[in-house]
Amino acid sequence: MIQELHDLQAASGASFEELSGGVKIPVSFGNDSVALQAARQGVAVCDRTHWGRIQVSDDDRINFLHNQSTNNFQILKPGQGCDTVFVTSTARTIDLATAYIMEDSVLLLVSPQRRQYLMQWLDRYIFFADKVKLADVSEQTATFSLIGSYSDLLLEKLGATEIIGQPYSNHKKIFLGDIEVRIAVGNGLAIQGYTIIVPALSAAKVWQLLVDNGAIALGDRLWQQLRIEQGRPVPDYELTDDYNPLEAGLLHTLSFEKGCYIGQETIARLNTYKGVKQQLWGIRLNAPVEPGTVLMVGDEKVGKLTSYTDTELGAFGLGYVRTKAGGVGLKVKAGEVEGEIIDLPFLTHVAE
Structure with a gap:
């Protein structure tokens, strides 16, 4: 599963850091200057599997998230999404998340530092009569972000043209080869690109497919540089009490x-x-x-x-x-x- 992905990345030069709980992050692929140039003038791929993925389901899921965060979920339809902020009762920031609306659930992409906290925090607001279910699907999935102006060309090569040109955070299930993935517009930065949600069992195969078709592997150290240059705030730094x-x-x-x-x-x-x-x-x-x-x-x-x-x-x-x-x-x-x-x-x- 994810270990297979890490083995593949290590074989191509990745060095790793370990978060609490044993979660490993590829921080660099030994190619920082090339990867940064790809993100600016080509296409890079960043492994964001260490980010959390929380699935919210059942009949009251939309109203529940509408009432728990800052954006308007009630105007969204399946296939659409949004960025939203979870805040305290005094409006202090907890996390900036991206929500993807699906036919029978909502998938939240949340910061690594807030995955467990948000599961517990959201659960506190589910009352007896609420039809809301929470599931942490982080272990069953992987997340890759395509970064750069050539992201469209890469998706064209892979036959994933239906999502190209769609509004930010729109998403679709698309086959990459024989693997069904979910591709969303946007990559967590103010740079052209996409986010790909992949079954964990297929993570290594999809990563290799992206690299074989021209994406340059980019480590978390460069993602942090890009997010600071772009202005994306993250928990424990810009998003605090x-x-x-x-x-x-x-x-x-x-x-x-x-x-x-x-x-x-x-x-x-x-x-x-x-x-x-x-x-x-x-x-x-x-x-x-x-x-x-x-x-x-x-x-x-x-x-x-x-x-x-x-x-x-x-x-x-x-x-x-x-x-x-x-x-x-x-x-x-x-x-x-x-x-x-x-x-x-x-x-x-x-x-x-």
């Missing part, structure tokens, strides 16, 4: 027309009364900086760096900055390091 979805730049995941849901009153109040006190931005830096470093403008503390990565163009990070301090173009200092605030394609901010 300190921040809400408006601050995290996730306006595109919020529905202000839907009815009550957990955290809705706080989010509506913040939006109505322009109460967003800090916002997530990209920060171009002139030297490396440790996440957690305070951001200053003169003698005034204005925020905090949350993530850092090295890029071909130099040091780069994500950080929260007080709204009143400014936005794009603001010059800040992180310790002795100078930085400048920039906007990023994954982030959608509230206009002040």
